[in-house]
Amino acid sequence: MSVTVDEAPASWVRDSGVWAGMSIVLLVAMLDRVSLVALTGGFGIGALVTAMMSTARRTAGVAAFALAATLGVGALSEGYGAAEFAVRGLTCLVLGVLAVVSAETRERREARLRRLTVIADAAQRAVLRASPERIGTMGFAVRYVSASEEAGIGGDLYEIAATPFGVRVIVGDVRGKGLPAVQTAASVLGAFRQAALSAPDPATLARRVDDVISRLIDDEEFVTAVFAEFREDGTVALANCGHHPPLLLDADGARVLDTGEPTPPLGLMPDPELAVHPWRPGSRMLLYTDGLVEARDEAGEFFGLDAGTPVLTDRPLPAALDGLVERLRAHVGGRVADDVALVLAEDRTRVGVAHAGR
Structure with a gap:
């Protein structure tokens, strides 16, 4: 799996997909921390949301943030055994990988569509002469x-x-x-x-x-x-x-x-x-x-x-x-x-x- 190196760091700040994904991760962390709801795979949702809105590289960043958050919250919480701690981390990791693959697939599909669009546009310009x-x-x-x-x-x-x-x-x-x-x-x-x-x-x-x-x-x-x-x-x-x-x-x-x-x-x-x-x-x-x-x-x-x-x-x-x-x-x-x-x-x-x- 390849991830394209693209944007300057400043552009990450303006990416709504990154903000949406990180906000979901933080929300899940707050809910999990106060034990309002048990969300074993909830941290990975942030990466999935980013995958629909942003690039594969940025999705990978949100996935890493989500993994760190789920491990951090698990380490701070009492009552989590080693098995549940491992399940939380593995579930978040799998969802993060799926999110990155999904984002990369979407990017490739959109790039292919852009190429076809350019070809079709050139063909039509040749047909409709000045x-x-x-x-x-x-x-x-x-x-x-x-x-x-x-x-x-x-x-x-x-x-x-x-x-x-x-x-x-x-x-x-x-x-x-x-x-x-x-x-x-x-x-x-x-x-x-x-x-x-x-x-x-x-x-x-x-x-x-x-x-x-x-x-x-x-x-x-x-x-x-x-x-x-x-x-x-x-x-x-x-x-x-x-x-x-x-x-x-x-x-x-x-x-x-x-x-x-x-x-x-x-x-x-x-x-x-x-x-x-x-x-x-x-x-x-x-x-x-x-x-x-x-x-x-x-x-x-x-x-x-x-x-x-x-x-x-x-x-x-x-x-x-x-x-x-x-x-x-x-x-x-x-x-x-x-x-x-x-x-x-x-x-x-x-x-x-x-x-x-x-």
Whole structure:
């Protein structure tokens, strides 16, 4: 059994696990000393508590303190025979060793999890490449909010591509989490990048992406996705595969766009309709995953898109998404329960003075 040498002595003082363990040892010693209760193995409880909260090295320190305490109290107490004295010491020693082994096992497991998290995070960063801030007259901002505190691991995806047909965007959500979801997301984006340059419209593009990933994923897997094509003729064409429709913000206000009859997600043979809407100069469009609109507060209320409308219209694109994320976190009490991918697009044919700094 190996114990890692790690912390400076001063850090022991700030360790709540050490304090909790030593407090329990002292409490047991007081109870045992005044003969209020017979706790033959009670001294070892302190080391077990420390093992759940601190390192193996610090657990060993508390275990040694507990052994010294049980032997000291036993030596001072009258009425303990040699056999009971030995049982007390042996019991505390065994519990201390078990506590150290438990703490070391937990440390190794957590270290392995951290390594896997770093690998998954690197994989996802490779999948979700840096997005352009501007393509022609189109401006963009993207954000990825992970439900994992350690890393952005999940199956939400987005991509922006300049094509002969216009600027095309995909936003989607893979069913599942972790490395398998990242792998599926990579397959979707790879198929999108290849087909986006030749498919004549977003509906055909969606079907071509589905043809590719249907051969790569299991029968129970699927990917919801929405495809958008911003055209030079002042329109935006949409194809929706089981995803939440985008939010359009223009001179007429904010509204969720009609994307036609519902169709299955990618991987389930979707046949989406092509929905075409006006795309006026200065308009903005938010494409998002379900982690945004399905986020709940403590009362169970969903996060409504209308709650984010003001910040999406009166700020530069990056600041607008930052403001939306802030409102989302405030709604859920600080931590989101599901990953969120956001793409905010803007037609910059005529950029107003208020937004000249974008």
